Amino acid sequence: MGLKKRPRSGQEPADAEMDDKPGLAARQVATRLLSAVVVSQTSLDGLTDRKSGHPAFRRLDGRDQSLVRAILVSALRRRGTLDAILSQCLERPLPGNADALHSLLHTAMAQILFLDVPDSAAVDLAVSQTHVDPRLRRFAGLVNAILRRVARERDDLIARQADPLVDMPKWLQMRLLPAYGAEALASIAAAHRAIAPVDITVRDGDAALWAERLGGQLLPFGTVRLEADPSRPVQEMPGFEEGAWWVQDAAAAIPARLFGSVSGARIADLCAAPGGKTAQLAAAGAEVTAMDISASRLARLEENFKRLRLPIQAVQGDIRQADIVSGGAFDGVLLDAPCSSTGTIRRHPDVAYTKSAEEVDKLAAVQADLLRHAARAVRPGGLLVFSNCSLDPAEGEDVVETFLAEHAEYRRKPIAADELPGLEAAISPVGDVRTTPAMAPDANPALAGMDGFYAARLLRQPATGG
Numbered sequence: 001m002g003l004k005k006r007p008r009s010g011q012e013p014a015d016a017e018m019d020d021k022p023g024l025a026a027r028q029v030a031t032r033l034l035s036a037v038v039v040s041q042t043s044l045d046g047l048t049d050r051k052s053g054h055p056a057f058r059r060l061d062g063r064d065q066s067l068v069r070a071i072l073v074s075a076l077r078r079r080g081t082l083d084a085i086l087s088q089c090l091e092r093p094l095p096g097n098a099d100a101l102h103s104l105l106h107t108a109m110a111q112i113l114f115l116d117v118p119d120s121a122a123v124d125l126a127v128s129q130t131h132v133d134p135r136l137r138r139f140a141g142l143v144n145a146i147l148r149r150v151a152r153e154r155d156d157l158i159a160r161q162a163d164p165l166v167d168m169p170k171w172l173q174m175r176l177l178p179a180y181g182a183e184a185l186a187s188i189a190a191a192h193r194a195i196a197p198v199d200i201t202v203r204d205g206d207a208a209l210w211a212e213r214l215g216g217q218l219l220p221f222g223t224v225r226l227e228a229d230p231s232r233p234v235q236e237m238p239g240f241e242e243g244a245w246w247v248q249d250a251a252a253a254i255p256a257r258l259f260g261s262v263s264g265a266r267i268a269d270l271c272a273a274p275g276g277k278t279a280q281l282a283a284a285g286a287e288v289t290a291m292d293i294s295a296s297r298l299a300r301l302e303e304n305f306k307r308l309r310l311p312i313q314a315v316q317g318d319i320r321q322a323d324i325v326s327g328g329a330f331d332g333v334l335l336d337a338p339c340s341s342t343g344t345i346r347r348h349p350d351v352a353y354t355k356s357a358e359e360v361d362k363l364a365a366v367q368a369d370l371l372r373h374a375a376r377a378v379r380p381g382g383l384l385v386f387s388n389c390s391l392d393p394a395e396g397e398d399v400v401e402t403f404l405a406e407h408a409e410y411r412r413k414p415i416a417a418d419e420l421p422g423l424e425a426a427i428s429p430v431g432d433v434r435t436t437p438a439m440a441p442d443a444n445p446a447l448a449g450m451d452g453f454y455a456a457r458l459l460r461q462p463a464t465g466g
């Protein structure tokens, strides 16, 4: 590859001039945060929270913040593709310690290949970044040459990365292949490449009406689905402010529905925050106690409930120590346990790079422990629903099998096909729910898919005699 010569220092714009260059600060932040995700395994949501995120991110205006998020989501979603293209464009690999350069190239390539950013702006700003960063200065020519080639050969370079598995890190492939098989795994990887729709759960009344009002479609299992549109923030849509609905992935809406009719029932949601499932239960008329170990997450739940105008009793606490859990007084208990979240990679592509096989195993042990504790909160004859948004059976099916083997007082209450209209394929042979991002297909990929979720419904055997 012919490399453009590095400009002589006399031709480089002064740093101060550069600092003011429109769009440069956003690209610098994107590069920095990409390294924070993939090198330091920091969560993208945490880094880009508008209130508590990375200070450099918070200093950007709202438009630049949205651009940075869009760059990062694309760069992570297609990280394998970008790496493959990069190695095609390089005569020799980048130096091993060139994290900043690697992140700079990925963020710029993501703009050229996947975002609506003019190629000239993406290239020019990336080269400007090399001028203001002493670690990158000597790579200006290389960056310029690679990015111009990527822009020139875009279609061909992308076409060569047709296999979606290129974008699923090896550790995850190795975890999921034995459970799903090669074909289903490829479908999941393909679904991970798509932009997820916005799914909405309606508080009460008519979901069909809200589907019409919001210009969405009503899925057979009650979720209203809209195409994601960055220019239309959900907070500005009709019905948000008055709490007529909340955003909740179609799969995430399943576990709360497994209790059936809950009107007047005492339900404990033991890992409740930020409260999507709690809200479903409260809206359906249950008397809900919401527990969470995290005070800040519980505060978010309470804020959400204020907007939704739903009653709630929120309790901060650790399931493993709380008195209300040991009392065995609830008609129903939901344990939506903390997990690796690999089922949400479409929405949170950083998960593929911030989590690991070791962490999955650690989380599976935590879930088993929490499930043992949660089981004590259920009255005889009551229901225990265990769920999480992992695709890994170690965090789902295996946890429940072990639990049932150790708890003779519980048995599975299998989920029947008519409980999940349109999603019958998600019911496993033993009657649990297992969704994947490849489910709920649609001719329009922007309206397809759902999070990967697992849910099991367990019945505490009614007391005999007495």
Ligand SMILES: C[S@@+](CC[C@H](N)C(=O)[O-])C[C@H]1O[C@@H](n2cnc3c(N)ncnc32)[C@H](O)[C@@H]1O
Pocket (backbone or CB within 6 Å): 252, 270, 271, 272, 273, 274, 275, 276, 277, 278, 291, 292, 293, 294, 297, 317, 318, 319, 320, 336, 337, 338, 339, 370
């Ligand atoms: C997957 S999230 C729950 C999502 C929530 N059910 C919803 O639908 O919005 C898991 C939650 O479990 C909480 N958690 C983790 N360990 C806990 C424990 N030992 N006791 C109580 N809550 C815990 C976390 O703070 C986190 O909010």
